[in-house]
Amino acid sequence: MIYLKTKEEIELLRENNILVSKTLAEVKKHIKPGITTKELDAVAENFIRANGAVPGFLGYGNPPFPGTLCISVNEQVVHGIPSDYVLKEGDIVSVDCGTVMKGFYGDSAYTFAVGEIAPDVQRLLTVTKESLIKGTEQAKVGNRIGDVSAAVQRHAEAAGFSVVRELTGHGLGRHMHEDPEVPNFGIKGRGPILQEGMVICIEPMINMGTRHVVFERDGWTVRTRDRKPSAHFEFAVAITKDGPDVLTDYDIIENE
Ligand code: MG
Ligand code: MG
Numbered sequence: 001m002i003y004l005k006t007k008e009e010i011e012l013l014r015e016n017n018i019l020v021s022k023t024l025a026e027v028k029k030h031i032k033p034g035i036t037t038k039e040l041d042a043v044a045e046n047f048i049r050a051n052g053a054v055p056g057f058l059g060y061g062n063p064p065f066p067g068t069l070c071i072s073v074n075e076q077v078v079h080g081i082p083s084d085y086v087l088k089e090g091d092i093v094s095v096d097c098g099t100v101m102k103g104f105y106g107d108s109a110y111t112f113a114v115g116e117i118a119p120d121v122q123r124l125l126t127v128t129k130e131s132l133i134k135g136t137e138q139a140k141v142g143n144r145i146g147d148v149s150a151a152v153q154r155h156a157e158a159a160g161f162s163v164v165r166e167l168t169g170h171g172l173g174r175h176m177h178e179d180p181e182v183p184n185f186g187i188k189g190r191g192p193i194l195q196e197g198m199v200i201c202i203e204p205m206i207n208m209g210t211r212h213v214v215f216e217r218d219g220w221t222v223r224t225r226d227r228k229p230s231a232h233f234e235f236a237v238a239i240t241k242d243g244p245d246v247l248t249d250y251d252i253i254e255n256e
Contacts, residue, residue: 056098
């Protein structure tokens, strides 16, 4: 069941995703060698609550997710649990953040570099973010989900990287995960038709090596099978008759 949102509902989703963007900017200030991922999680939780919202991931699912952020370092793809791991120079860290406010969810992610990173890892980050943008350009009325998926896949694979298949993007609204699924691989012209009022999360998870992943026994963390790095960027996007309306604001994260 795909729920179409009114303009007012899209504005509530925007409010949430702007707060998520501001939270990611706040977390970014603390990302440096020597900080633990648990400390980053506390920064995010305090910031979200101080802004009148509730963390969207905390207590979600089974087993209940124990953090405000999913923090996934290096070979971790997504759903990493905040821990005593100490960030070090050269790490990359995917920070995925959710909020709930006024009955709607925010959900966006960004992968940060810790200090100086290797050039091939920087290229993975660049290409993953570009894949997100290529996919987002296809998020328009009358296109299909497969157009978004194929655009993400084509860009990532043309660069020599691989696309995780086991996890996908999703609809976003009064629930964090709504229909439709938004895979990062697929075929143009296939899948559900994009309609005005749909809000979807597009979130490429791109690996430097094999596309295969392992689900860790903590019930959450997903990592690459070959332990090579993985990157993850996520936008929430409203489908409007004027084109894709990106509800996430990376300018807040990149240019503060
Ligand atoms: Mg997310
Ligand atoms: Mg998501």
